[in-house]
Each structure stands twice: as C-alpha cells, then as structure tokens.
C-alpha cells in the first residue's frame with residue numbers, strides 16, 4: 001500500500017460521537033472541552049462536526065511530527081505486521097536500536113524503557129533511593145524538588161510535584177521529598193545544610209530544565225551550573241525531568257543543553273514516541289545501580305513503541321527539525337511579544353525555548369489562561385493553559401511559518417476581544 005493511500009485512509013474514518021454516552025461510562029477525571037477530535041494531518045485537526053483546528057497543543061507537547069506523518073504511518077504499519085509485543089524476558093532488537101540512538105545523541109550511557117512520564121520519573125526516584133542507600137550510605141534519603149514543578153500523577157510523582165493542588169486528599173504521601181523555590185541556589189544550599197545532621201540527608205535533586213505545567217519557566221543557567229558543582233562535590237544525584245522539554249522541543253534535543261550542564265539521570269516520554277506511549281529513563285555513569293529484578297515494566301520498550309520512537313528520532317535528525325524548532329520558536333515569540341505590546345493591560349510576559357512557549361497574563365486582572373484558550377478554540381486554534389495565568393504554545397515540531405502566522409493572527413484577534 002502506498003504512503004499516500006495510508007495517509008488518506010488515516011484521515012477518512014468518520015465516528016458518530018455522543019458526549020452524553022461518553023460521560024455515562026468514562027470517569028470524569030478530566031475537565032474536557034466539548035469537542036471530539038477524529039482526524040488529523042500535519043498541524044491540522046478536525047472534530048466530529050467537521051470543524052478544522054490548527055493544533056498548537058500537539059497532545060500536550062507529544063505529537064512531535066504532527067498527525068498522520070507518513071514516516072509514522074510507515075513505521076507503525078511495518079512493525080505491527082512483524083511483531084508487536086514479547087516481554088523483556090527476551091532481547092528486543094528494536095529497543096536496542098532506540099537506546100543506541102539516545103545514547104549516541106545525549107550524555108546518557110544507558111536507557112531503561114517504560115510507558116509514560118510518571119513511570120520514567122518513578123524509575124529515576126527508585127534509582128536515586130537505591131543510590132543514596134548503597135553509595136551515599138544515607139538511611140533516610142531525601143529528594144529535593146522545586147515548587148511549581150510537575151512530575152506526574154502516581155503517588156510518588158504527585159509527592160515529587162511541588163504543587164499542593166495535585167496532592168490534596170491523597171495523603172499519606174510518599175515520604176522523602178522536600179521542596180525548594182525554583183532557580184534559587186541559596187534555598188538549595190540551605191535545604192542541603194539543614195538536613196546534614198542525623199540520618200536524613202539529600203540524596204538527589206530532581207528538576208525540570210524548564211518548568212512546563214508550572215507556567216513555562218526556563219531554568220536559569222547560573223543556577224543550574226552551581227547546582228551541578230554542588231552535586232559533583234557532594235555526590236548528590238542531579239535528575240532532570242525532560243518529559244515535556246526534551247526530544248527537540250526546546251530547539252536543542254535535550255533541555256539540559258540550554259543550561260550548559262549534563263544531568264546524572266534524565267527522563268523522557270511525551271515527545272519520544274510522537275504519540276505512541278513510551279517513556280524512558282537515561283543515566284550517565286549510574287547504569288548499574290538498579291540490578292536484574294529490581295525494576296521492570298511489562299510493556300516497557302516493546303517492539304512496537306520502540307520502532308515508532310526510533311522513527312521519530314531518525315526523522316528529527318534527517319529532516320533537520322531542530323532548526324525548524326528554533327526558527328518557528330523565534331517567530332512565535334516575536335509575534336507574541338508584538339501582541340503583548342498591543343495589549344499590555346492583559347499580557348505580562350512572553351517566554352520559552354524553541355517550541356515550548358508561554359504567554360503570561362497580568363496577575364491583577366480577572367482574565368485567566370482558560371478564557372483565552374476557549375476563545376481561541378472558537379476561532380479554530382487549539383491552545384492549553386500551563387497553570388492559571390499562562391497560555392501555553394506547544395505545536396508539533398514540524399509547524400510551518402504560515403501556520404505560526406495564522407496562530408498569531410488568531411491570538412491577536414482573541415486578545416482584542418478580551419475585556420478587563
């Protein structure tokens with residue numbers, strides 16, 4: 001079957017959709033927008049009513065190559081006909097190929113595969129705990145994380161997440177986490193010092209190179225460089241959660257490249273599979289902390305997910321997509337800053353790296369990010385909030401100059417409609 005036929009087929013199906021039927025049987029754990037998306041091509045999506053949208057959400061920074069990308073269709077089709085799942089009881093060549101690419105294209109020496117961002121962070125947390133016990137000889141290891149961070153929705157990762165709203169009513173939380181303000185080196189030093197007595201001590205520091213859900217806050221270069229030297233001196237493990245910012249989204253392949261340092265451990269998920277669920281934890285040097293039998297995942301790194309993720313990686317590289325991320329990111333930020341200067345009463349700041357950007361609304365007005373997102377959706381542009389006041393722009397990394405212009409026109413129009 002030709003790629004053209006496959007692309008067409010992927011975009012032809014039509015689903016009868018009824019919201020009430022859906023809500024009757026699916027748990028209401030999400031505040032859903034009242035549309036159902038059924039087809040996509042590139043950066044465009046269509047809902048079940050036939051309305052077209054420009055996609056600046058990309059499944060929340062996940063659909064790296066957009067929708068119905070010919071390379072993904074080809075990889076999915078070929079792999080599913082060969083083999084889909086076998087278990088890590090056996091060697092999985094596709095896993096080896098993906099790990100080889102990641103190792104060749106990062107500071108990592110080895111990779112552990114799982115299925116999501118939270119799981120990748122869980123793996124990192126387990127590695128950090130065992131490292132603290134067996135190498136640093138700490139009885140009660142503490143992992144420092146940042147206020148306003150986001151690390152996932154499992155019990156350990158909501159505990160790691162420095163935002164009470166994700167933890168409320170789920171206590172008792174997992175012990176062994178303390179929080180510090182982001183980009184504040186004195187706070188880290190104080191937190192390490194405070195614990196230095198007794199048998200509690202900091203074993204690891206886990207941070208996002210750029211805080212995503214917390215409001216698109218880029219890490220400060222000086223802060224992270226100082227953090228690196230503290231970790232080098234003390235043996236404290238430096239863990240980076242690259243689930244949202246990694247895999248090219250920042251304009252560099254990994255977020256840490258923007259900070260001029262390398263982490264000891266880092267995690268990836270969202271963009272890695274281009275929409276196929278896969279997560280990964282990478283480590284430099286600390287490859288033998290977790291031994292056979294100490295961590296596992298049934299689906300982790302299965303042939304299907306790995307073959308697709310490898311295709312995403314190769315396509316990023318061969319089609320020089322990082323250059324597009326840098327160019328389109330600059331175009332987007334410049335355009336948003338122009339809009340911000342037109343509506344200074346509404347917009348406080350525009351910031352980000354590559355194609356992960358935030359437009360922060362003024363704190364002292366009633367207007368929230370969700371209001372802008374809803375208005376943009378009406379105009380055919382999909383956006384997503386990052387916290388209450390920040391509108392997030394995370395389009396597929398293949399977004400074109402014309403598409404960025406269209407998005408900017410819609411944002412300009414929508415901001416023009418906003419009151420107070």
Ligand SMILES: *Cc1c(COP(=O)(O)O)cnc(C)c1O
Pocket residue numbers: 115116117118119121150151152153208212213241242243244245269270
């Ligand atoms: C989305 C996200 C996670 C959680 O990933 P899941 O795949 O939803 O478990 C963790 N960390 C960061 C930084 C994220 O953006």
